[in-house]
Amino acid sequence: MGLELYLDLLSQPCRSIYIFARSNNIPFEFKHVELFKDSVLGKRPAAGSGAEQPRAGPSNSQGTGKVNLLKKVPALKDGDFTLAECTAILLYLSRKYNTPDHWYPSDIQKRARVDEYLSWHHANIRANAPKTMWIKVLIPLFTGQPLPSEKLQEVMEGLSTSLKQFEERFLQDKAFIIGSEISLADLVAIVELMQPVGVGCDIFEDRPRLLEWRRRVEDAVGKELFFQAHEMILNIKELSNIQIDPQLKEQLAPVLMKMLK
Missing domain, CATH: 1.20.1050.10 (Glutathione S-transferase Yfyf (Class Pi); Chain A, domain 2)
Structure with a gap:
């Protein structure tokens, strides 16, 4: 199983991870978690057509809970390995995928x-x-x-x-x-x-x-x-x-x- 990132783009830490992964061509499955929909805040009324948000997986808050016991986003799942917290995820991606040195310099x-x-x-x-x-x-x-x-x-x-x-x-x-x-x-x-x-x-x-x-x-x-x-x-x-x-x-x-x- 490949890299999975559980993200809600309303969250600023999630956006940093999303941008970092996309800009460095890191392959991942985008698990779109909607924190403000069918979750703590309630439910949206039925909506008409609109701009489709980027997603590569189901919106599933329960699924995120299985990945991240804190039930928060962002969360990363890489095979059997799971990780939470924005900085930890960014550094993990940077090291695993050997992204350009300027992101987190060797100097x-x-x-x-x-x-x-x-x-x-x-x-x-x-x-x-x-x-x-x-x-x-x-x-x-x-x-x-x-x-x-x-x-x-x-x-x-x-x-x-x-x-x-x-x-x-x-x-x-x-x-x-x-x-x-x-x-x-x-x-x-x-x-x-x-x-x-x-x-x-x-x-x-x-x-x-x-x-x-x-x-x-x-x-x-x-x-x-x-x-x-x-x-x-x-x-x-x-x-x-x-x-x-x-x-x-x-x-x-x-x-x-x-x-x-």
Whole structure:
């Protein structure tokens, strides 16, 4: 049995793995897991025809649970071997398929820079960027009411601070985070920063250095692949059509509100 990747492209870590695998021509079976459909959030009403999302396997949350005991995506299954967590999967793919050195350099200092960014990223960019989606789409979906604008402003201020640090500490005047070529650090960063864009918060506006970096990342992985991977997040407001069980709403709404305190 070949390599299987269990992914939901609404998830930013899943998008990084999908883009990495496709851009490096890694053969895999795409197990499309839809976390927001027939799962925790409820069910979509019957829909008409639309753009088909890339998939090479059934949408099956139970199947993912058998692969990943944490029942989360992303998840990898390679024969009898299973693996969870984005960075671990990216490094496994990089090593097994001997991807070009610039992704995770053999040079010890460049590799240390990738590791440094990934460590900083989780406590900064990842701690702020996804909250915009929760505030503008998901929490109103559960509560039936928009959050106060002050809450979004608070999150955007935190994200702005992280973006300033990103530009000054990591990007500086370089084409990419570790130099002249794209690395895993750039890929992990860009998928996270597309979350706010998907809900109408254009963080690249008025940040020319950041915008030019984004364009270079798009070119490096291929624009068609980049936008294919981000098609769902750029249409995230369609989630407002999901029908959620009232009892589930009552149970999860207070939990979601606590996430942003």
